Amino acid sequence: MTTRPEWLAAGLPHLWLPYAQMKTAPAPLPVRAVEGSRIILDDGRVLIDGLASWWTACHGYRHPHIEEAVTRQLAIMPHVMFAGLVHEQAARLAARLARLLPGDLDHMFFSESGSVAVEVALKIGAQYWLNRGEERSRFLAFKDGYHGDTLWAMSVSDPAQGMHRALQHLLPRQIIADLPRDAATAEALDRLLERDGGDLAAMIVEPLVQGAGGMVFHDSEVLRRVAEAARRHNVLLVCDEVFTGFGRTGALFACEAAGILPDIITVSKALTGGTLPLAATVARRQVFEAFLSDDPAAALMHGPTFMANALGCAAAHASLDLFEREPRLAQVAAIAERLTRELAPCASLAGVKSVRVKGAIGVVELEAEPDRDALVRRFVEAGVWIRPLGNIVYVTPPFTIAPDELACLTGAICEVLSEACAR
Ligand SMILES: Cc1ncc(COP(=O)(O)O)c(C=O)c1O
Secondary structure, X not given: OOOOOHHHHHHHHHOOOOOOOOOOOOOOOOEEEEEEXXXXXXXXXXXXXXXXXXXXXXXXXXXXXXXXXXXXXXXXXXXXXXXXXXXXXXXXXXXXXXXXXXXXXXXXXXXXOXXXXXHHHHHHHHHHHHHOOOOOOEEEEEOOOXXXXXXXXXXXXXXXXXXXXXXXXXXXXXXXXXXXXXXXXXXXXXXXHHHHHHHEEEEEEOOOEXXXXXXXXXXXXXXXXXXXXXXHOOOEEEEEXXXXXXXXXXXXXXXXXXXXXXXXXXXXXXXXXXXXXXXXXXXEHHHHHXXXXXXXXXXXXXXXXXXXXXXXXXXXXXXXXXHHHOOHHHHHHHHHHHHHHHHHHHHHOOOEEEEEEEOOEEEEEEOOOOOHHHHHHHHHHOOEEOOOEXXXXXXXXXXXXXXXXXXXXXXXXXXXXXXXXXX
16 A cells, blocks of 8 residues: 555645546556656656557657757747747747658648647638638548547547547537448448538548557558548548657658648647647648638637747757657667567457557457456556556557567566456
8 A cells, every 4th residue: 555645635636637537536646757668656666658648758758858958948938929929949840840741731830739739620621611612511530530629629539439428419510431441431431422522621530540549550541542532522631640640650650651641730749759738730732822811801710829839849849859860760660560579469368359559559459348447557566557448458658668668568468468358
């Protein structure tokens, strides 16, 4: 039995935790510090981090290059409002991202979270058509998708998913289709687009991996079919790379790996290497140009208070430096290879439906939803931080994780699941 620190006893009654039934949720674990791929708990226990803080800390925690960049920026200017004023970090970051992103995806709208980046993408999509004299009021999205917790973002997330089920009847109605994985689903998508394409502002997809909706993978061919369908039916395509962006699937951007060019892309999470909240909604030139007009009403009316936060932009530059200087994508490939080998024994456990790996994402899908709290407790006892999503037990470690640390994660999964499956 470990004692709770005083600050937790004093503060916990005043906290409202994410995705938690506050009446029954177990108390969260108090964290003292983070370092590399490790989380140090208040009582001194150390956990190997299997999640990289919701997929953000791609270089591990407290990378000195990012810390230095943020500290330097803090001494000059932590933040300044972004309307009527601009600063070097944001301007250079916009130009740098434009160079990195495929095609003419070169106009960045900065915000501070993935959900807001998606909300802005959909707003841009709807207003793009309005500015061209057409009113298109709906979006098409895919089953198993997750795009965030703001209103339009929730409405394009899979409605059957537990997360936002209680609010479904209050959300704007969108079209939720099957991904075109085969000829029949491709034809069904085409039929939907023929029927409703004229009313659709945009289609939105998480390229190659649908993350929070269950770590569901698809291949490049499926994504190309989505992109071709969007073109054929004259609907804008939004690729939500909030999870997949910056190396997670093995390429810097998933859409680039699949050879497609969306009209709008959203990035966040690993953009700052997991240190500060920052996001970008990036539009192709012709989308941006639809907002250029002598009519003030044609402007994009959005502007988060902390837009283009200078500390966040400095962290993003430092993170991009690390992608240039250090072998991140080779590290992802090595993690993929190890995950494939080390998770393979789980495939033969009773109660395991499938084991799959893409880039630095390793998944063991169970037949049934386990008692998550009990499983998390066992993982903590085994010295790792892993938190299943429903029946999906997964790891998305920092790309800098050492082989022995990764072996702790995969070893704990094999051990804890074989106990759980034996019961
Ligand atoms: C694909 C995708 N889009 C959007 C979001 C929402 O991002 P945020 O939690 O920063 O609002 C997430 C978060 O997990 C995500 O995975």
